[in-house]
Amino acid sequence: MKKLLQRRQGFTLIELLIVIVIIGILSVGFAPTLLNAPKKARDGVRKGQIARIQQAVEAYALDQSKYPATGCITSDTDVGKALAPFFQGSVLPKDQSVQAFDADPKPTAACASGFYFYNPGSCYAIMTKLEVGPGNTDKLTPDCAASLNTGTDQKLTPYFAVTQKY
Numbered sequence: 001m002k003k004l005l006q007r008r009q010g011f012t013l014i015e016l017l018i019v020i021v022i023i024g025i026l027s028v029g030f031a032p033t034l035l036n037a038p039k040k041a042r043d044g045v046r047k048g049q050i051a052r053i054q055q056a057v058e059a060y061a062l063d064q065s066k067y068p069a070t071g072c073i074t075s076d077t078d079v080g081k082a083l084a085p086f087f088q089g090s091v092l093p094k095d096q097s098v099q100a101f102d103a104d105p106k107p108t109a110a111c112a113s114g115f116y117f118y119n120p121g122s123c124y125a126i127m128t129k130l131e132v133g134p135g136n137t138d139k140l141t142p143d144c145a146a147s148l149n150t151g152t153d154q155k156l157t158p159y160f161a162v163t164q165k166y
Contacts, residue, residue, distance in 0.1 A: 039131040042096075043160075046114070046128045049093040050162050053115060053126050056086035070119045072111035073126075079117045095128065118161075127161040 053073060060083055061067050071079040075092055084090040095114025118125040 036132055043130045043132055046095060046130065047160060049095070049115065050126050050128060050160070052087070052093055053083070053117075054162055054164070056083045057117070057124065057126065059086045067119050067124055068117060071117060072113060073115040073117055074111070074113045080113075123163055123165040125161045125163045130160050 057067065064082075068079045068082045071077045073083065073092055074080045074094075075084065080092050084092055087093070092113065093115060114128055116127045118127060
């Protein structure tokens with residue numbers, strides 16, 4: 001009778017192992033999502049900055065009756081100098097986690113701002129490199145006549161571009 005009245009204290013080893021395994025399985029499932037959240041947030045900022053650049057490009061075109069030349073959007077390039085007055089305080093957007101990518105025709109030149117303006121003459125594209133993707137183009141010189149991928153095919157392309165015909 002005394003044994004029946006004794007209370008069991010603590011958990012058995014099996015119970016503890018089962019709880020640890022369940023927690024491990026759940027953490028493996030959620031870890032990739034949680035680890036990619038900062039990268040996705042930075043990609044969202046990049047896309048927002050591209051929208052700001054596009055507004056500046058359109059304002060420049062209205063003012064100058066032409067679009068800027070091809071180049072990296074930095075303060076020391078012709079494109080950057082042309083667009084700077086159309087930004088508040090003449091401060092060009094810059095990718096804070098700067099993923100410079102080779103964009104100019106010269107293979108040694110890297111676009112330090114993280115944003116590239118491509119103008120072949122009949123359209124333009126404003127491009128940046130994403131960390132997570134999916135992007136909507138895998139080319140540095142997108143064909144503006146063809147629509148870019150919408151990203152719904154889950155193809156992990158490295159670049160995101162906004163294009164406009166004129």
